[in-house]
Amino acid sequence: KQEVTQIPAALSVPEGENLVLNCSFTDSAIYNLQWFRQDPGKGLTSLLLIQSSQREQTSGRLNASLDKSSGRSTLYIAASQPGDSATYLCETDSWGKLQFGAGTQVVVTP
Amino acid sequence: GAGVSQTPSNKVTEKGKYVELRCDPISGHTALYWYRQSLGQGPEFLIYFQGTGAADDSGLPNDRFFAVRPEGSVSTLKIQRTERGDSAVYLCASSLTPTGNEQFFGPGTRLTVL
Numbered sequence: 001k002q003e004v005t006q007i008p009a010a011l012s013v014p015e016g017e018n019l020v021l022n023c024s025f026t027d028s029a030i031y032n033l034q035w036f037r038q039d040p041g042k043g044l045t046s047l048l049l050i051q052s053s054q055r056e057q058t059s060g061r062l063n064a065s066l067d068k069s070s071g072r073s074t075l076y077i078a079a080s081q082p083g084d085s086a087t088y089l090c091e092t093d094s095w096g097k098l099q100f101g102a103g104t105q106v107v108v109t110p
Numbered sequence: 111g112a113g114v115s116q117t118p119s120n121k122v123t124e125k126g127k128y129v130e131l132r133c134d135p136i137s138g139h140t141a142l143y144w145y146r147q148s149l150g151q152g153p154e155f156l157i158y159f160q161g162t163g164a165a166d167d168s169g170l171p172n173d174r175f176f177a178v179r180p181e182g183s184v185s186t187l188k189i190q191r192t193e194r195g196d197s198a199v200y201l202c203a204s205s206l207t208p209t210g211n212e213q214f215f216g217p218g219t220r221l222t223v224l
Contacts, residue, residue: 004152031209043114043201043215044153051210089152096166096208098143100152 002027004092006101014109019077021104023090028068030092035064035075038087038103047088048075080108112136114216116202122222123192131187131219135204142185143205143213144177146198153201159185160208192223 003026013019023033032051036044048057048064050073056065061078077084089103115134123129135142140161145153155169159179167177174192179185189196199218205211 006152034213036215043217044203044213046212046214049212091152091213093209096158098155098158100145100154102150102152 002030002092002094002097002099004090004099004101006088006090006104008104009102010105010107012107012109013080015080015082017080017108019075019080019084019106019108021075021077021088021106023073023075023101025071025073025092025099027092027094028071030068030094032093033064033066033073034091034093035062035073036089036091038089044089080106082108082110084108114202114204114214116200116216116219118219119217120220120222122224124224125192125194127192127223129189129192129221131189131200131221133185133187133202133204133216135183135185135202136214137183139204139206139214140182141205141208141211142179143203144185144187145201145203147201147218148198156187158208165208189221192221194223197221197223 034049035047050066063076066073087103087105091100117132143158144156147153157167162182174190177187201218203213203215205213
């Protein structure tokens, strides 16, 4: 069974610093990997979707990389802002078998 | 509507009662997913539909849980004989097709079993 781990569980950085969030998974046979943001008491908002054939995806200040062979994905957020404070989750999709990590709770302090 | 909607937003019930949670996906999305999320955890997969049929229900914890999507759009998650351990936020998501497409999540239904 796929296991998805996100370390650290929580992270606090001052505004302006770059954020690096890690996601590791045990089964490299994935179809895609998706990064989400979750604000307290809210649903999930999709940030980036990386197909298995891709190495990275970028959207604005966000960049996500995928290394299937080592079972890792990394989400980079450049020049963090207080509005980036949220929990970030990754999800693997193995042809319909979906598995989330527990998330990394991020606090960006002004 | 523009996004995935879920009703009710909050549901409080007593142990042993029956509850129904509703999900209205984005129009035209053929895939619909149900998850539940406990505090401090990532969402846990329950079931997903492709059209009207349940393509994978391996995440349903036991036979008290059942979900339907009779017309391929709205879905209802049904929980019989609720237990305190069923308390969680139930999330619904939809995507254009089951694989390779972005999932869009609803705001969730917070279920509390007293």
